[in-house]
Amino acid sequence: MPVMSYEIDAFHEKLGIVVEVEAGRAASNNGEYRDIVRTSLILDADYLVLLVPITYRSTTSYHVYDRSRGQLDAIYASSRLQLPFHGVLLIGY
Numbered sequence: 001m002p003v004m005s006y007e008i009d010a011f012h013e014k015l016g017i018v019v020e021v022e023a024g025r026a027a028s029n030n031g032e033y034r035d036i037v038r039t040s041l042i043l044d045a046d047y048l049v050l051l052v053p054i055t056y057r058s059t060t061s062y063h064v065y066d067r068s069r070g071q072l073d074a075i076y077a078s079s080r081l082q083l084p085f086h087g088v089l090l091i092g093y
Contacts (some may be wrong), residue, residue, distance in 0.1 A: 006038050016046030022064070023053060032068045036075070036083070046086050054092040065092035 010019035020035040032052050039048050054065045068090055075081050 004041070006042065008039065008042070011045075013044065016044050017049060018042060018045045018047070019049045019051070021051040024056065030067075032064065033071055036071070036088075040083050040085070045084070047089070048083075048085050048087075049089045049091065051091045051093060065090070 008018055009021045011017070012019075018039045020032075020039060022031045022035065032050055035050060036048070039045050050068065052064045052068050054063070056062045056064050072088060072090060075083060
């Protein structure tokens with residue numbers, strides 16, 4: 001029995017696809033990293049689709065897509081943290 005629940009943006013139950021969309025301040029505060037970790041804990045999640053802004057501008061500019069891609073590259077290059085997904089699709093908008 002699960003003891004935690006997460007609100008996600010979309011889920012295709014039959015295919016096991018979790019969709020998370022980051023925008024605004026959440027993107028500037030590493031929200032995409034939190035999404036990667038949280039969705040990896042969802043039992044039926046086989047795929048992650050993560051949508052992030054290419055850049056986010058507030059008082060400073062954040063290159064969110066590049067940072068997210070770097071995080072995913074580092075995770076998959078390392079043997080220390082194994083994500084349970086069959087695949088991750090990163091989309092910049």
